[in-house]
Amino acid sequence: MIKKKPFFIFNPKSYLLRKETLELSKVANDLANKYKDIIDIYVTSPNIYLKELVDCFKYIKVSAQHIDQIELGRGMGRVVPETLKDIGVEATFLNHAEHQQSISDLSRSVKRAKQLGIITIVCADSIDEARSIATFNPDIILCEPTELIGTGKVSDESYINKTNSIIRKANKDVLIMQAAGISSAKDVYRTILMGADGTGCTSGIVKADNPKKMLKDMVESLVKAVKDRN
Amino acid sequence: MIKKKPFFIFNPKSYLLRKETLELSKVANDLANKYKDIIDIYVTSPNIYLKELVDCFKYIKVSAQHIDQIELGRGMGRVVPETLKDIGVEATFLNHAEHQQSISDLSRSVKRAKQLGIITIVCADSIDEARSIATFNPDIILCEPTELIGTGKVSDESYINKTNSIIRKANKDVLIMQAAGISSAKDVYRTILMGADGTGCTSGIVKADNPKKMLKDMVESLVKAVKDRN
Amino acid sequence: MIKKKPFFIFNPKSYLLRKETLELSKVANDLANKYKDIIDIYVTSPNIYLKELVDCFKYIKVSAQHIDQIELGRGMGRVVPETLKDIGVEATFLNHAEHQQSISDLSRSVKRAKQLGIITIVCADSIDEARSIATFNPDIILCEPTELIGTGKVSDESYINKTNSIIRKANKDVLIMQAAGISSAKDVYRTILMGADGTGCTSGIVKADNPKKMLKDMVESLVKAVKDRN
Amino acid sequence: MIKKKPFFIFNPKSYLLRKETLELSKVANDLANKYKDIIDIYVTSPNIYLKELVDCFKYIKVSAQHIDQIELGRGMGRVVPETLKDIGVEATFLNHAEHQQSISDLSRSVKRAKQLGIITIVCADSIDEARSIATFNPDIILCEPTELIGTGKVSDESYINKTNSIIRKANKDVLIMQAAGISSAKDVYRTILMGADGTGCTSGIVKADNPKKMLKDMVESLVKAVKDRN
Numbered sequence: 001m002i003k004k005k006p007f008f009i010f011n012p013k014s015y016l017l018r019k020e021t022l023e024l025s026k027v028a029n030d031l032a033n034k035y036k037d038i039i040d041i042y043v044t045s046p047n048i049y050l051k052e053l054v055d056c057f058k059y060i061k062v063s064a065q066h067i068d069q070i071e072l073g074r075g076m077g078r079v080v081p082e083t084l085k086d087i088g089v090e091a092t093f094l095n096h097a098e099h100q101q102s103i104s105d106l107s108r109s110v111k112r113a114k115q116l117g118i119i120t121i122v123c124a125d126s127i128d129e130a131r132s133i134a135t136f137n138p139d140i141i142l143c144e145p146t147e148l149i150g151t152g153k154v155s156d157e158s159y160i161n162k163t164n165s166i167i168r169k170a171n172k173d174v175l176i177m178q179a180a181g182i183s184s185a186k187d188v189y190r191t192i193l194m195g196a197d198g199t200g201c202t203s204g205i206v207k208a209d210n211p212k213k214m215l216k217d218m219v220e221s222l223v224k225a226v227k228d229r230n
Numbered sequence: 231m232i233k234k235k236p237f238f239i240f241n242p243k244s245y246l247l248r249k250e251t252l253e254l255s256k257v258a259n260d261l262a263n264k265y266k267d268i269i270d271i272y273v274t275s276p277n278i279y280l281k282e283l284v285d286c287f288k289y290i291k292v293s294a295q296h297i298d299q300i301e302l303g304r305g306m307g308r309v310v311p312e313t314l315k316d317i318g319v320e321a322t323f324l325n326h327a328e329h330q331q332s333i334s335d336l337s338r339s340v341k342r343a344k345q346l347g348i349i350t351i352v353c354a355d356s357i358d359e360a361r362s363i364a365t366f367n368p369d370i371i372l373c374e375p376t377e378l379i380g381t382g383k384v385s386d387e388s389y390i391n392k393t394n395s396i397i398r399k400a401n402k403d404v405l406i407m408q409a410a411g412i413s414s415a416k417d418v419y420r421t422i423l424m425g426a427d428g429t430g431c432t433s434g435i436v437k438a439d440n441p442k443k444m445l446k447d448m449v450e451s452l453v454k455a456v457k458d459r460n
Numbered sequence: 461m462i463k464k465k466p467f468f469i470f471n472p473k474s475y476l477l478r479k480e481t482l483e484l485s486k487v488a489n490d491l492a493n494k495y496k497d498i499i500d501i502y503v504t505s506p507n508i509y510l511k512e513l514v515d516c517f518k519y520i521k522v523s524a525q526h527i528d529q530i531e532l533g534r535g536m537g538r539v540v541p542e543t544l545k546d547i548g549v550e551a552t553f554l555n556h557a558e559h560q561q562s563i564s565d566l567s568r569s570v571k572r573a574k575q576l577g578i579i580t581i582v583c584a585d586s587i588d589e590a591r592s593i594a595t596f597n598p599d600i601i602l603c604e605p606t607e608l609i610g611t612g613k614v615s616d617e618s619y620i621n622k623t624n625s626i627i628r629k630a631n632k633d634v635l636i637m638q639a640a641g642i643s644s645a646k647d648v649y650r651t652i653l654m655g656a657d658g659t660g661c662t663s664g665i666v667k668a669d670n671p672k673k674m675l676k677d678m679v680e681s682l683v684k685a686v687k688d689r690n
Numbered sequence: 691m692i693k694k695k696p697f698f699i700f701n702p703k704s705y706l707l708r709k710e711t712l713e714l715s716k717v718a719n720d721l722a723n724k725y726k727d728i729i730d731i732y733v734t735s736p737n738i739y740l741k742e743l744v745d746c747f748k749y750i751k752v753s754a755q756h757i758d759q760i761e762l763g764r765g766m767g768r769v770v771p772e773t774l775k776d777i778g779v780e781a782t783f784l785n786h787a788e789h790q791q792s793i794s795d796l797s798r799s800v801k802r803a804k805q806l807g808i809i810t811i812v813c814a815d816s817i818d819e820a821r822s823i824a825t826f827n828p829d830i831i832l833c834e835p836t837e838l839i840g841t842g843k844v845s846d847e848s849y850i851n852k853t854n855s856i857i858r859k860a861n862k863d864v865l866i867m868q869a870a871g872i873s874s875a876k877d878v879y880r881t882i883l884m885g886a887d888g889t890g891c892t893s894g895i896v897k898a899d900n901p902k903k904m905l906k907d908m909v910e911s912l913v914k915a916v917k918d919r920n
Contacts, residue, residue: 014305017316044306047277048313066307074380074432075244076274076326077296077309083278086247095563096306102560103592104585104606111588125564128571132563132595135630136588146564150304170595202304330792333785334836337818358797362825365860366818376794400825474765477776504766507737508773526767534840534892535704536734536786537756539767543738546707556766610764662764 009200032059063091091119134170185221192225239430262289293321321349364400378410415451422455469660492519523551551579594630645681652685699890722749753781781809824860838870875911882915
């Protein structure tokens with residue numbers, strides 16, 4: 001399965017207008033093409049840019065940032081999962097700390113996405129949460145303690161080791177993403193060497209002096225880590 | 231001001247996939263072109279289709295269904311008002327019964343949209359709410375008692391007269407939209423004759439045997455009502 | 461451990477004013493006294509009546525209906541777990557379909573309640589949810605598909621068997637409550653014989669012609685089921 | 691009307707356990723008795739303590755911190771307005787920054803409270819919000835910019851003057867409470883002299899070295915201000 005490769009997720013959240021979104025996605029797409037045999041690159045986007053990303057960039061996996069548990073029908077300003085599939089979106093985040101979901105809603109969202117063939121990246125805020133989410137059998141679990149988001153502080157070694165071990169034990173099919181406070185290529189390397197399947201970044205890239213270079217450096221650091229690990 | 235013309239809002243909510251969205255928007259756009267001296271036509275859409283509607287159809291006013299009160303920055307699956315402006319969206323619904331906002335959030339959303347030049351269509355669920363919302367000075371107030379949404383039952387004459395009168399008295403600059411249960415061209419005609427500045431429809435169109443014809447009939451009924459009223 | 465006995469939960473939700481709350485709690489308390497060696501009886505209540513129930517009735521386990529994840533400090537109209545403990549409340553519902561919690565919030569709520577020695581009754585809306593919640597190691601999991609709440613329709617045999625089996629397998633320490641649509645003493649009997657550790661009722665009691673008698677009949681049916689099962 | 695007297699609201703939010711709640715409420719009650727011809731004193735409380743406050747202290751106006759828009763019936767951990775009335779609660783906060791309400795919900799809450807004879811204290815976060823809330827005709831509007839809550843910083847003179855003037859103009863029947871950052875008896879005096887009908891305090895009292903003395907000093911400062919103003 002293609003999604004089982006190591007991966008990097010560029011998640012610009014709501015930081016960027018259209019022009020910067022396209023420019024950085026192009027960089028990501030070129031890297032995704034270059035390293036397509038080794039890694040996957042995901043780019044998330046507010047819904048407003050999703051269609052254009054899907055149409056312009058064929059090597060990245062374009063990802064939504066949230067879906068709602070509604071069917072085609074009523075609902076104003078909500079995200080019907082079918083509409084993502086309809087335009088070619090391949091993945092979605094779920095339960096991000098900035099868009100939390102009830103456990104009932106999350107359970108149904110993972111199931112609905114699976115039915116539609118949409119890859120699920122589910123955020124877990126603690127060890128207990130990661131263990132619980134693993135039972136839903138999502139494609140990727142992102143372990144990121146809320147209190148570290150946007151701080152540039154990485155999770156400490158013991159937290160990473162512990163969540164890695166607990167998720168592997170609970171569900172060996174799920175990919176593990178560790179991404180708290182990633183702010184340099186070195187952080188990326190270290191995280192992969194510690195056993196994560198993937199990592200990613202928001203503010204470390206969009207607030208960098210040279211976002212394109214930082215994105216490139218991080219992805220290349222991931223590729224190097226994957227090679228060194230094997 | 232262009233927005234002061236009588237208007238029709240086609241609000242397909244979350245009923246449609248991309249193909250139907252484009253097909254019905256094309257019908258709306260042709261009508262908007264034909265009657266551009268007499269009325270305005272708005273088409274709302276989930277964010278995922280907004281860019282394409284803006285790019286393809288120059289005569290309709292493309293409208294979002296909700297905005298969030300966040301700045302460019304953090305936020306997953308949220309709608310930053312600047313991003314709508316950035317791609318050319320002209321209007322947005324606010325406080326729809328299917329996406330209610332706190333009074334604090336609504337107050338700021340109207341202000342933020344105004345700063346960006348985005349037309350605001352604010353939903354009011356009761357007479358008390360309409361009076362309160364009028365103080366925010368939005369462009370359009372939609373009077374639609376929640377219990378009638380999607381029922382095909384129109385507001386009774388006294389409700390329409392009363393909300394019209396209270397909003398006119400509270401704020402003579404705001405346009406009044408009456409749209410509860412509009413399900414035929416006749417409903418459109420009657421509503422305008424009773425004094426509304428505009429009307430609109432969701433299920434009456436998307437669930438019609440022939441949605442394109444229903445949309446056309448309703449718009450032409452609006453045009454006739456406007457002429458007859460003068 | 462005392463809480464490991466079979467149990468009945470009378471959950472009047474928000475149906476009752478003070479007088480009826482006290483009257484029915486008295487019935488529950490007399491039954492709890494009479495059968496104290498065989499079963500536990502819980503009575504839930506809006507916070508406004510909790511102190512009086514704790515003070516007046518020593519045999520029932522008085523239970524809150526929700527707690528919030530806040531510390532003593534700011535918060536208006538929220539429920540600080542410490543305040544429940546402070547007045548002697550013994551248990552709390554969590555994640556009820558009528559007060560859903562994010563997975564992060566639920567995880568912390570169970571942990572906080574445990575630290576304070578408050579028994580946790582966590583609601584699960586589906587099999588997937590029950591499996592996930594079992595990882596939090598709550599005291600009781602209530603299996604109740606949302607669509608059956610208040611309908612008087614009981615979960616079918618296969619649903620009960622399946623959730624029982626999955627929870628037992630995931631966590632043998634948790635007590636299982638099956639309570640969807642319990643509306644007669646017979647339903648209580650059947651549910652316990654099918655393997656649940658406990659059951660309970662809302663509308664079947666408060667809307668009965670004779671609520672006190674119905675409560676008594678249900679509890680005695682539970683006692684009989686427990687005896688017959690052994 | 692009794693509620694038209696100048697007033698002080700001691701709002702301990704969720705800071706206190708039962709013992710401290712009763713001790714400080716006793717101080718408030720003694721002051722309320724002493725100055726009953728001149729001012730009203732309100733004490734808010736989490737629901738868990740309301741009944742005891744009502745039963746023990748006859749001179750203070752016991753106030754809830756929030757109500758929900760539900761009828762007697764379903765609802766777990768919600769606050770049915772009737773239950774407050776049933777036990778003798780006289781007032782309630784609405785739309786506090788720490789428990790915001792949709793405009794629809796707020797509109798109905800004010801109306802429901804009025805029907806039940808419960809005094810409404812509605813929080814407004816901005817000048818626009820205050821103007822809008824005045825149309826609901828609540829008993830008291832609390833003007834408190836969210837960003838100043840708990841900071842010990844008072845609203846500046848121009849903000850107080852402007853909100854006072856806008857509310858008086860919009861609705862001469864509503865009482866005006868200015869309470870941002872009140873942390874000393876001097877702040878109380880100044881606020882009343884600037885034209886507010888009442889004021890109140892949370893952290894300035896509960897975090898004071900001597901909370902009882904601070905409460906007493908503030909109330910006596912209010913009494914002095916009222917006398918000096920006349």
